[in-house]
Amino acid sequence: VTSHAQLAGWEPRYAARAERMRASEIRELLKLLEQPGIISFAGGIPDPALFPVAEARAAYAAVLADAAMAGGGLQYSVSEGYLPLRQWIVRHMGDLGVACEEDNIVVTSGSQQALDFLGRLLLSPGDTALVTAPTYLGALQAFSAYEPRYDELRPEDGNRTPQSYAQAAAAAAARVKFAYVVPSYANPTGETLSLAARERLLDLAAELDIPVVEDAAYAALRFEGDALPPIMALEVARRGGIDNARSIYCGTFSKVLSPGLRVGWIVAPQAMIRRLVLVKQASDLNNSTINQMVMHRLAETAYDAQVDRARAHYRCRRDAMLAALKTHMPEGVTWTRPGGGLFVWLCLPDGMDGASLLDRAVKEAGVAFVPGAAFFHDDRGRNTLRLSYSLATEAEIAEGIARLAKLLT
Ligand SMILES: Cc1ncc(COP(=O)(O)O)c(C=O)c1O
Helix, strand or coil, X not given: CCCHHHHHCCHHHCCHHHHHCCCCHHHXXXXXXHCCCCEECCCCCCCHHHCCHHHHHHHHHHHHHCXXXXXXHCCCCCCCCCHHHHHHHHXXXXXXXXXXXXXXXXXXXXXXXXXXXXXXXXXXXXXXXXXXXXXXXXHHHHHHCCCCEEEEECCCCCCCCHXXXXXXXXXXXXXXXXXXXXXXXXXXXXXXXXXXXXXXXXXXXXXXXXXEEEECCCCCCECCCCCCCCHHHHHHHHHCCHHHCCCEEEEECCCCCCCCCCCEEEECCHXXXXXXXXXXXXXXXXXXXXXXXXXXXXXXXXXXXXHHHHHHHHHHHHHXXXXXXHHHCCCCCEECCCCECCEEEEECCCCCCHHHHHHHHHHHHCXXXXXXXXXXXXXXXXXXXXXXXXXXXXXXXXXXXXXXXXXXX
């Protein structure tokens, strides 16, 4: 008779890569935050009040009302993605300064799947991925499954020399494989890379002979100033065409239209897309066909209006948060002033700890945020935190920041 104890021991059965897949303590803690009365600056998700519900209802109804469309929508489809949707993306990328064709695009299940696929295609165990510190936690989770080592990019205030990155990788018996950045209104800092920093990053990538992986998740959520060109547009201009370039662009509809439909995309040279299509095929065959059809209709009918609504909506909340921080935060606390996106990044005086502050903030002040350490590939950032203004009303933002500041005064 096999006892329950013998059946239990899963740990030794997992692959080596599973070693690096750990539930973050923070995510566990954040699950407790759904209690009423908590003002949460923790989740970075879009405000559901903005979702194009009527348009989505009409789009699903239209697809299902037409026998041929319904048959297609409920069927498997090509791994590259629904052609009319890719054609919309081609026009959209053209507007951003990236001239490309349908064969330069593969549709993914959100840009999160794009990051997983790029890790799968580019990283052998021990290879180096260059990332900023902090960077998007989901990118670290996606890449870490492929067992890379990380090295730090500092695109704004001075990268190291190409030789220094290459030597550090060689010392670990591997190569630098790509540089990953969120250049506009980053998660978690809200910061944007200047044009000069984008160009310098391309210089570094050219010298190291690696692609820049550009994550444009928040680029459309611009509150002020002129749009900066995507890094990919700069490289395409340098090399005279996308198929001579090495950049890889990850786009998504999640922050503008809906994250629930799970539609993102990768733009890359055709040779790279052909390999990514094989990865997509092996992974899940295709994105939900009907969701791609619906997303295509939403993009055609509602994208521009949704961008305008989202910008106005989140700009007011950003303003409320910056005003409250200025009014209430004591000396020694500093924060970023995002020109778009969903996040403010806050630095506490040295020696203070974001995780212990969260514990007190939840219990004593009814306020939540994400401690910043999770966004670092190494063990820095204990005195930092990420505040999202996406879900709290302006009144809640004012109240929540005042309560948080009281704990620090
Ligand atoms: C920087 C960044 N990239 C990618 C994603 C993934 O989004 P999605 O898979 O919905 O496109 C997120 C989501 O929060 C993000 O913040």
